[in-house]
Amino acid sequence: MPSPAPPRLIDFFGAFATGGLLTLMVWFNGTLAGYGTVLFSSWVPHLTGTVVAIAVLFILRPTKASTKPAPGWAYLGGISGAVTVVLTSTAMQSPLAVSGTIALGLAGQMVFSLAADKWGLLGLPKRAPTWRDIIALLLIFAGSLILIFWGAN
């Protein structure tokens, strides 16, 4: 099992900045949902994202990493993402509200990520989670809960 070296700085801050993009997406898509439905607020970014993707692939023509074809299920990540929208909008309308839904979602995301690393689920490299990973996750989860439940009015 490969030893989990500390992530390289560029990957580390790249992933952190990626989270910032999510803030913008939630903001933009949330604004859309205020005018149309939650479904519409998922449909629009999927549509415009597909248009941008086609343009980027056409211009950059990225090379394929492998000559072997990917397994068929590897193309279906978008379905999982689309179902997420339905699930979270369902949970948000329950007494959990937005904050409870986000908090539980973060927990589910963290636990499943640890499981994925530990067992190398879905063909990704196995990485035994370290105690540091767990402590870091718990600290970030605690900080997130404080922001979700007490940070904003």
Add this chain to the structure above:
Amino acid sequence: MLWFAGVAILGGVLVSLSRQINGRLSLSLSALHSSYWNHLVGLLAVTAFGLAFGGLFVGDPWGAPWWAYLGGPIGFVFIAASSWAITRIGAAQTALLIIAGQMVFGVIVDVASGTAGDTSARVLGVVLILAGMIIARTGSEKTLDKADPND
């Protein structure tokens, strides 16, 4: 209530699952291809759901400010970047950093836009998140499994 809690948790699991599936595709193709397929397949799925159950164009869908329609290009970069990250730093570190980034930038946006909030809670939350990031960054050889002494 418990049922809804399960739905909310499953929502988070699917976020992680979708990131892993896209990451796997990027190992065969590229992170950009992976984001393309995620958006195309997701678009078909959401469209099919809308056709089956309705509710796609209810309300005033075209009345939002123009910038609210720009989530797609950001989403394209987001999926490509997370597919890139998960194959390099693993699912847990990717989740941890994306969540940290989302939360910290969320506070920055709130403060910059003058959204009312509890300052001490914001400071405490951000400090805990940064502390978690510092711990994750320092890495370690000790794993939950028996650490290989040769590592």
